[in-house]
Structure formats: C-alpha cells, structure tokens
Amino acid sequence: MNMYDQALLDSLGELTSITPFDLRQVVLDMDARGYGGVPRTRAAKREIKNAEDVRLFNQCLLIVRALKLLADDSLDLDLKVLITPEGQKLAKEQFKSYAEKSNTTPDEIMQKLERWARLTGTIGVRNADHPGYLRQTYIHMQTMTADIKEYLSKEPPEVQFMGRGINDSAKLTSDIANREMEKCWSFEHDIGTALTHADLTMKLMEEHVQTISWIIDGWPRLIEAWNESSESFRGERRKVLEMIYENLPILPKSVLIGDQIDKLNGIRDTQKGWVKANTDWRTEQLDQEMLGRLTQFKMVDQ
Numbered sequence: 001m002n003m004y005d006q007a008l009l010d011s012l013g014e015l016t017s018i019t020p021f022d023l024r025q026v027v028l029d030m031d032a033r034g035y036g037g038v039p040r041t042r043a044a045k046r047e048i049k050n051a052e053d054v055r056l057f058n059q060c061l062l063i064v065r066a067l068k069l070l071a072d073d074s075l076d077l078d079l080k081v082l083i084t085p086e087g088q089k090l091a092k093e094q095f096k097s098y099a100e101k102s103n104t105t106p107d108e109i110m111q112k113l114e115r116w117a118r119l120t121g122t123i124g125v126r127n128a129d130h131p132g133y134l135r136q137t138y139i140h141m142q143t144m145t146a147d148i149k150e151y152l153s154k155e156p157p158e159v160q161f162m163g164r165g166i167n168d169s170a171k172l173t174s175d176i177a178n179r180e181m182e183k184c185w186s187f188e189h190d191i192g193t194a195l196t197h198a199d200l201t202m203k204l205m206e207e208h209v210q211t212i213s214w215i216i217d218g219w220p221r222l223i224e225a226w227n228e229s230s231e232s233f234r235g236e237r238r239k240v241l242e243m244i245y246e247n248l249p250i251l252p253k254s255v256l257i258g259d260q261i262d263k264l265n266g267i268r269d270t271q272k273g274w275v276k277a278n279t280d281w282r283t284e285q286l287d288q289e290m291l292g293r294l295t296q297f298k299m300v301d302q
Contacts, residue, residue, distance in 0.1 A: 004035045019210065020217040021122075047133075051121065056083065057130045059117035063091050065125075066113060066191045070098040102196065112198045119205045123212065126185040134209070137216050138177050140223045145170045148226070151237065159238055162245045169248045169267050176215055176255050180208045211255060218249030 001009070011026045012018075030036065031044035060082040067077065071094040081087035092106035099106050117125075122132035131139070145167045152163040184205050187194040194201040222244045229240040251264055 004030065007035050020213040021210070051133070054124060054130045054132050055117050055121040058121060058125045058128055058132075059114055060087075061125050061128060062113045062117055062188075062191075063110070065188060066109070066195075067091065067094050069191050071095065072097050098192075102192070104195075109195060112195050115198075115202060116194075116205070119202055120184055120209060122209055123181050123184060126188055134177075134212050134216055135181070137220050137223070138174060138181075141170050141174050141216075141219055144223050144226055148241070155234075155238075159241065163241060165267055166241065166245050166248065168263065170219070172260060172263055172267075173215055173219065173249070173251060176251070176260070177212050180212045180255075184208045215249075215251055215255060218247075222247065222249075 008026070008030055011030060012023075015022050015026070028044045028048055031040040032048060034041045036044075057079065060079045063082055064077060064079065077087060077090060077094075082091060088110070092110060095106040095109050099109060120132070122134040124131040124135050148163050148167055152160045155163070187201055187205065225240055226244060229237045232240070248267070253261060253264075256264060
C-alpha cells in the first residue's frame with residue numbers, strides 16, 4: 001500500500017459509524033490534507049468550501065422563510081444582508097415577539113435553524129438555487145437518462161434494451177430520492193411546529209437524508225463514467241453503457257413501495273441474463289452474416 005492507502009485505512013479505523021456521509025468526509029479530508037496530490041487537494045478544498053457556502057445560503061433562506069411565517073411584521077431581508085453579523089442581529093430582533101410567545105429565545109431559534117441547514121445541507125431547502133451534492137446528483141441523473149435516451153435512438157435493439165434498463169433503474173432511484181426529499185421539505189410548511197418539536201423534527205430529517213444518501217450512493221461514479229465518454233466513438237460508449245448496466249447500485253427493499261419491488265426484480269432478472277445472451281456482442285465477435293453486410297459499404301464509427 002502507498003501512503004495514501006495507509007492513511008485512508010487508519011482514518012477509516014477511527015470511524016464509529018460507516019455511512020456514505022462518513023466515507024465521503026474521510027476521503028475529502030484525506031485529499032484536502034494533500035495525500036492524493038495537488039489536483040485532488042485543490043478539488044477537495046473547493047468541495048469543502050462549496051459545501052459550507054451551500055449550508056450558509058440555505059440557512060439564510062430558512063431564516064427568511066421562518067420570518068415570513070413567524071414574525072408579526074417581518075422585514076424583507078436580503079440574503080446578502082443576512083450573511084453579515086448585522087443581518088443576523090436584525091433577524092433576531094424580528095424573532096423576539098414569536099420567541100416570547102413560544103417560551104424560547106431568538107438565539108435558540110437561530111441555532112435550531114442553523115442545525116436544520118446543516119442536516120439538510122446535502123439536499124438544500126425547497127427550490128433552493130444552490131442545492132447540496134445529493135440533490136445535484138439527483139439532477140445529474142435526470143440529465144444522464146435524457147442523454148442516454150437520445151443516444152439510444154441510433155442504436156440497435158439489444159443496446160436500446162440495455163439503455164432502457166439503466167434509465168428504468170435511474171428513474172426508480174430518482175423517484176425514491178425525490179419522495180424522501182419531499183418529506184424533508186414538508187417541514188418547511190409549518191416551521192413553527194418544526195422548531196417547537198426540534199429534536200423529533202431533526203431526527204426525522206436526518207433519517208430521510210440518510211436514506212437518500214444510501215440509495216444514491218454509487219450513481220456519481222456511473223454518471224461520471226458516462227459523461228467522460230461523451231467524445232468517444234459509439235463502440236466505446238456501448239462498453240461504458242454495458243459497464244453501467246452491470247454495476248447498477250443496489251436498492252434496499254425497505255425503501256420500495258407498491259410496484260417498485262416488481263420493477264426492481266425485473267431489472268435484476270434482465271441483468272442476470274445479459275452476459276450470456278450477449279456474449280458475441282460483448283466480445284465484439286461479429287457473425288458471418290453481419291460481416292458480409294458490412295463489407296458492402298464503408299462504416300464510420302461515431
């Protein structure tokens with residue numbers, strides 16, 4: 001093992017829990033400390049800073065929405081103002097009346113909103129302009145499936161079959177992720193009640209976000225592989241498509257409802273039979289009939 005591998009194993013050994021969040025944070029910390037080389041160090045530091053910027057933005061957005069629902073006569077505070085200490089002070093002043101009625105303090109309200117923003121930072125608040133990385137992955141999945149659908153229009157039936165399997169799996173995952181995000185965002189409809197029962201609210205939010213993290217885990221690597229093949233010849237893209245199909249992330253049955261279980265079983269059944277049914281195509285061994293047809297005209301692989 002090299003120094004990076006050893007340091008990574010040491011860091012993983014210190015973890016008290018193993019979740020996609022934990023592993024991602026360990027790798028980011030390792031890269032930020034320089035173990036992965038200069039490019040990865042810069043990328044990790046940029047990612048850490050972006051995550052904090054997203055959290056701060058969403059925190060301010062939550063404060064604005066809370067003020068509109070809870071303050072008697074809230075000021076129309078701009079997000080750029082709220083980021084400053086003066087803006088935070090103005091917000092606390094606006095929360096005073098509600099805090100007195102609710103037997104709490106403006107500081108406690110602000111602390112709860114900060115905790116809220118941290119817990120949901122990976123997805124962001126509803127309709128946020130700066131979503132967290134899980135929400136970004138969700139968006140990238142939509143882009144990838146649309147791109148694959150367009151790509152398949154010029155592919156033979158067996159490739160179309162495989163591509164549809166990928167898109168079906170991506171849609172199933174996206175639907176579940178969106179369902180969990182909606183549950184998280186539902187607390188914004190009644191921020192007062194959510195803050196009053198903050199411990200329960202935050203626990204439920206954390207569970208929803210953790211679920212999203214588990215079911216989306218694995219897709220970023222597949223999305224990256226597909227995007228990187230954008231300039232490749234069609235033959236190479238087919239190989240990437242096949243790799244994605246064979247490595248579709250596993251979904252736990254506990255998150256499936258209704259006919260989603262049947263859909264997942266259908267995808268898995270087709271995966272099992274794919275290798276055997278497409279051996280010739282996978283190894284690029286063309287049959288004699290096809291060779292005869294191909295020799296009659298010039299082919300350009302694009």
